[in-house]
Amino acid sequence: MARIRTAPRKSPTQQRSRATVDAIVDATARVLVRDGYDALSTNRVAKEAGVSVGSLYQYFPGKEALVAAVMEQHASRMQENIAERMKNAPPAATPEDVATEMIRAMLAAQQAEPRLHRVLVEQVPRIGALRRLHELFGNYELLVEAWLLENSERIEVQDARMAAFVLVAAVEGLVNRATLDRPDLVASGRLEEQILRLVLAYVVPSHVAQASADGRYGGRKRKGPAGG
Amino acid sequence: MARIRTAPRKSPTQQRSRATVDAIVDATARVLVRDGYDALSTNRVAKEAGVSVGSLYQYFPGKEALVAAVMEQHASRMQENIAERMKNAPPAATPEDVATEMIRAMLAAQQAEPRLHRVLVEQVPRIGALRRLHELFGNYELLVEAWLLENSERIEVQDARMAAFVLVAAVEGLVNRATLDRPDLVASGRLEEQILRLVLAYVVPSHVAQASADGRYGGRKRKGPAGG
Amino acid sequence: MARIRTAPRKSPTQQRSRATVDAIVDATARVLVRDGYDALSTNRVAKEAGVSVGSLYQYFPGKEALVAAVMEQHASRMQENIAERMKNAPPAATPEDVATEMIRAMLAAQQAEPRLHRVLVEQVPRIGALRRLHELFGNYELLVEAWLLENSERIEVQDARMAAFVLVAAVEGLVNRATLDRPDLVASGRLEEQILRLVLAYVVPSHVAQASADGRYGGRKRKGPAGG
Amino acid sequence: MARIRTAPRKSPTQQRSRATVDAIVDATARVLVRDGYDALSTNRVAKEAGVSVGSLYQYFPGKEALVAAVMEQHASRMQENIAERMKNAPPAATPEDVATEMIRAMLAAQQAEPRLHRVLVEQVPRIGALRRLHELFGNYELLVEAWLLENSERIEVQDARMAAFVLVAAVEGLVNRATLDRPDLVASGRLEEQILRLVLAYVVPSHVAQASADGRYGGRKRKGPAGG
DNA sequence: CATGAATGAGCATTCATTCAT
DNA sequence: TATGAATGAATGCTCATTCAT
Missing domain, CATH: 1.10.357.10 (Tetracycline Repressor, domain 2)
Incomplete structure (x- = not known):
């Protein structure tokens, strides 16, 4: 049970970024509810959010961080x-x-x-x-x-x-x-x-x-x- | 979130296989405690048990079944x-x-x-x-x-x-x-x-x-x- | 496309062996018809024939040989x-x-x-x-x-x-x-x-x-x- | 003998991916000729194509699809x-x-x-x-x-x-x-x-x-x- | 900043084959 | 001879993560 990074990578300052982050968090919640924790993956969340994986990784270091944000x-x-x-x-x-x-x-x-x-x-x-x-x-x-x-x-x-x-x-x-x-x-x-x-x-x-x-x-x- | 088989595959009849099954269940418990549920994998358990993956699959259809047995x-x-x-x-x-x-x-x-x-x-x-x-x-x-x-x-x-x-x-x-x-x-x-x-x-x-x-x-x- | 051994391993001389071999060949044909060539495996044929894998391997070196015999x-x-x-x-x-x-x-x-x-x-x-x-x-x-x-x-x-x-x-x-x-x-x-x-x-x-x-x-x- | 997906997964849009797909199809043909159909595997094709398995799976859902493309x-x-x-x-x-x-x-x-x-x-x-x-x-x-x-x-x-x-x-x-x-x-x-x-x-x-x-x-x- | 193609380690699973009993 | 437990190489496939564009 290695320690897992759940903190976001950087805080979005610009307005556009804020919207991106929100979209990602919302998408995570949606996927969580629809597919469950095990089926949740960064790629899937990115697609659900209408955002590229790269963008996702700019704000979240991984799956755990996504869920933590929703939490x-x-x-x-x-x-x-x-x-x-x-x-x-x-x-x-x-x-x-x-x-x-x-x-x-x-x-x-x-x-x-x-x-x-x-x-x-x-x-x-x-x-x-x-x-x-x-x-x-x-x-x-x-x-x-x-x-x-x-x-x-x-x-x-x-x-x-x-x-x-x-x-x-x-x-x-x-x-x-x-x-x-x-x-x-x-x-x-x-x-x-x-x-x-x-x-x-x-x-x-x-x-x-x-x-x-x-x-x-x-x-x-x-x-x-x-x-x- | 499909239904998952947790029932063991077959009951070991011989003494040798009984030992194998025990080793696998014990190893599962160990891995569970040491590494956590998400990090538990059939290969890892097999290695921990000093048993081949094949043997594991002869008795357990997958990860869930292992955990179920420990449970x-x-x-x-x-x-x-x-x-x-x-x-x-x-x-x-x-x-x-x-x-x-x-x-x-x-x-x-x-x-x-x-x-x-x-x-x-x-x-x-x-x-x-x-x-x-x-x-x-x-x-x-x-x-x-x-x-x-x-x-x-x-x-x-x-x-x-x-x-x-x-x-x-x-x-x-x-x-x-x-x-x-x-x-x-x-x-x-x-x-x-x-x-x-x-x-x-x-x-x-x-x-x-x-x-x-x-x-x-x-x-x-x-x-x-x-x-x- | 390595050359594959399709010849039987040894000819059964005794009557019991003859029966075993027949059972295996018949089982192979059955599996072939029921499940197709790809799904055919030595273990499955052995089970279908009511014979142990070991016995099967005593007469046939492998899957190809089984099919060859049927052919x-x-x-x-x-x-x-x-x-x-x-x-x-x-x-x-x-x-x-x-x-x-x-x-x-x-x-x-x-x-x-x-x-x-x-x-x-x-x-x-x-x-x-x-x-x-x-x-x-x-x-x-x-x-x-x-x-x-x-x-x-x-x-x-x-x-x-x-x-x-x-x-x-x-x-x-x-x-x-x-x-x-x-x-x-x-x-x-x-x-x-x-x-x-x-x-x-x-x-x-x-x-x-x-x-x-x-x-x-x-x-x-x-x-x-x-x-x- | 279940139905098998042979349709490609997605069409490459960028030029880079077009090259990848071509490399994969060509490699498939080569492996097919050299090793035969049964010995053909996704990993082998990927290696032959000088491409990662992941990339292969991005465009082809499996072995059958590869062969279908060659066909x-x-x-x-x-x-x-x-x-x-x-x-x-x-x-x-x-x-x-x-x-x-x-x-x-x-x-x-x-x-x-x-x-x-x-x-x-x-x-x-x-x-x-x-x-x-x-x-x-x-x-x-x-x-x-x-x-x-x-x-x-x-x-x-x-x-x-x-x-x-x-x-x-x-x-x-x-x-x-x-x-x-x-x-x-x-x-x-x-x-x-x-x-x-x-x-x-x-x-x-x-x-x-x-x-x-x-x-x-x-x-x-x-x-x-x-x-x- | 955004994109998405590419990567490859890692996991689940099978199955031909051996060998101690 | 017969058995079947055990093996482990090999396969299919996913997914977190990177990076050139």
């Missing part, structure tokens, strides 16, 4: 989506509201370009390109940690940093698996519900205990009061 | 480990004990050959080869579902099947991420602790609410009752 | 057919009858195993194996020459040997082409008619002139005598 | 030769003259590159590649048919189309055999004489009857009229 673009857009969403969200009264909003944003971001997202998650881990996505989730960890600290009075965890890691990792895995194997759960909104339960139960079990007893989060209705 | 072996060993472990475990008094044991088994299984496991999970494209691993996780889901149903009195979930999916997926993701990025958590046992909290909080929030108040599962010690 | 067998059978036919034929009164009988025998021989014959003629010329078939036609030349000499009084050719060559070569080419491209002509019997015309016109044009005028051999009926 | 070139040249010859021929007074000219053209065309011609006819399997040659002979059949119809008054055949097939097939076989086994006949001109006799006797037996009696076409001189 970068995709991650950026997801990030933008999320930021946008959280900015526009109504002021959250409770921690539960905040969590809900974050989870929704995360799911929505993945649904934006689902086919591309799926290919990237499924086929691209082989090269280091997922790092970018992990960074994104790293950002998440910071957000979550902040959220935990802000609500520290009600939160029943000791190590906020670790808790953030646990939550983000678990949710990331869950979302990816669901995207691949249980799209029905995603579509129906039940996944969102369950993630919320998972997260809140982890950070404020007593709250969920109550809520679950009330029938929220898909918990069973019970007679007596929970806990004890 | 099969790895999954079988994991399964054996888990079965062994659960057989030898002391009789579990509480559901908590059962969960603890299952999580420990899962972690232990993944730690057995962590580098190979990582490659298999990270790099093997979602072809038929991964099916075996999915089966394994599918088995897990069934185990978990059974556990949930057995303890249905104390369990506060409605849809056991979905809950099992959620739990296995979340834990899988968490374990994988931790294996890669936070081996310290794995080694220190804190990961196990947190997984337990995550799982139990999800299925019996009321219990965790209490336990967390008591300082177990890394929850903060508090005076009064939680929630509000 | 030999096929040619022998054709020869036998022809001999049989001519022996049983009613005593021929006229040269025309003899020619007719020879041509019929030749055509009949080719129709015996048409699919094998076709493969041999179409695909096998590449190796020297057609030599055997040419020998067969060489025999024909001798037969034809003899026939010409026997009927020298009525025959209007000077060089019987050359005439025999011309006739056999022309008829061979015609029959082969017709077998491949115009099987309808073969089936309808018109080919036979035309070959007869071609042959007789060449050797006794005056006879055919008359016959043609009478409407035989597919000639046009005319009033007055032809030519001038 | 095409050869057939074209033959056709040109024939056309040229017939254009320059003195106006033919009699059908006999026309036939003579056609046979001479055919013989001459085959003698142009006899070794290549032999390989093509003998060894190239009856794939699409031979189609081109069939076309050529098909053209011949049309020419002959036209000739027969033009001279229908003197011609003693009913079905001109079938007669054309018979003649071309017979003459083709005869010429091929003679080229291989009796070059002396070709060189001395006796073959031409005999083909003429064969053809004319078939189509106008009465004429040949007379001519043969006069000693033309290698017929024996006789006193009285032949036949009876």
Whole structure:
């Protein structure tokens, strides 16, 4: 597993070059979705982009770099989506509201370009390109940690940093698996519900205990009061 | 992305060929760990195994079949480990004990050959080869579902099947991420602790609410009752 | 085009060996018809014959030898057919009858195993194996020459040997082409008619002139005598 | 025996690539003559042409396509030769003259590159590649048919189309055999004489009857009229 | 800067052939 | 003799990459 260059060769300064690079990245995404990672080749991408191979190599050192660029673009857009969403969200009264909003944003971001997202998650881990996505989730960890600290009075965890890691990792895995194997759960909104339960139960079990007893989060209705 | 044959070509009957096949599978695992999935080629594996390409093709129709065989072996060993472990475990008094044991088994299984496991999970494209691993996780889901149903009195979930999916997926993701990025958590046992909290909080929030108040599962010690 | 060994390695003396060899030759013919010359391989023939490759190599040095053996067998059978036919034929009164009988025998021989014959003629010329078939036609030349000499009084050719060559070569080419491209002509019997015309016109044009005028051999009926 | 692509991949536009393609086709012909069809491989041709395999594959999808290109070139040249010859021929007074000219053209065309011609006819399997040659002979059949119809008054055949097939097939076989086994006949001109006799006797037996009696076409001189 | 022809290392795969059992 | 596992040279073919135009 030799280290692979994924950085672009040079940044296009002129406008024409910018257009070329965009065409190449878009073409890469298209080929990725249509033919998969294995069938992707520099020549094919060049043809798809309507550009000569030589031009492609002027900006990208190889196949990996192409995919990395797509990944970068995709991650950026997801990030933008999320930021946008959280900015526009109504002021959250409770921690539960905040969590809900974050989870929704995360799911929505993945649904934006689902086919591309799926290919990237499924086929691209082989090269280091997922790092970018992990960074994104790293950002998440910071957000979550902040959220935990802000609500520290009600939160029943000791190590906020670790808790953030646990939550983000678990949710990331869950979302990816669901995207691949249980799209029905995603579509129906039940996944969102369950993630919320998972997260809140982890950070404020007593709250969920109550809520679950009330029938929220898909918990069973019970007679007596929970806990004890 | 055409369908790919992953089934072995013929089963070796003689002793000599049995050895050949073993050598090939072992070499495949080695190459996979050392060079990664993309760099794996039939010729390279044959050379690594000290066997001619022809012999390799006598038993495996191609690269995918090689990886599938490794996957099969790895999954079988994991399964054996888990079965062994659960057989030898002391009789579990509480559901908590059962969960603890299952999580420990899962972690232990993944730690057995962590580098190979990582490659298999990270790099093997979602072809038929991964099916075996999915089966394994599918088995897990069934185990978990059974556990949930057995303890249905104390369990506060409605849809056991979905809950099992959620739990296995979340834990899988968490374990994988931790294996890669936070081996310290794995080694220190804190990961196990947190997984337990995550799982139990999800299925019996009321219990965790209490336990967390008591300082177990890394929850903060508090005076009064939680929630509000 | 290196010289290729086509001779069998050793003659089977024992009965068991004889059976093995037969099985191999028959399997070769079958594979030849079913899969064609290019797809024929020693391993495949061995499997088809229910014999191990090793055994095959005990009797045949390679692919070419297999095909040569099939060719030999096929040619022998054709020869036998022809001999049989001519022996049983009613005593021929006229040269025309003899020619007719020879041509019929030749055509009949080719129709015996048409699919094998076709493969041999179409695909096998590449190796020297057609030599055997040419020998067969060489025999024909001798037969034809003899026939010409026997009927020298009525025959209007000077060089019987050359005439025999011309006739056999022309008829061979015609029959082969017709077998491949115009099987309808073969089936309808018109080919036979035309070959007869071609042959007789060449050797006794005056006879055919008359016959043609009478409407035989597919000639046009005319009033007055032809030519001038 | 699956369908095989024999069409070239792309037409070279630049001058450089035109040269490459030419080099490849010429090398193919050379290898064909030197080593035979079975020993011809893309790599060998590339080496012979002093070109990389990659370049070869840029223009030809495989072995068959290479041979098809050679075949095409050869057939074209033959056709040109024939056309040229017939254009320059003195106006033919009699059908006999026309036939003579056609046979001479055919013989001459085959003698142009006899070794290549032999390989093509003998060894190239009856794939699409031979189609081109069939076309050529098909053209011949049309020419002959036209000739027969033009001279229908003197011609003693009913079905001109079938007669054309018979003649071309017979003459083709005869010429091929003679080229291989009796070059002396070709060189001395006796073959031409005999083909003429064969053809004319078939189509106008009465004429040949007379001519043969006069000693033309290698017929024996006789006193009285032949036949009876 | 753009082009695309040319390169050739490298991979998948087959198959004639040998030889220990 | 028979077996069939093992061999490895040879083939078809792709594709990342370069470079003259």
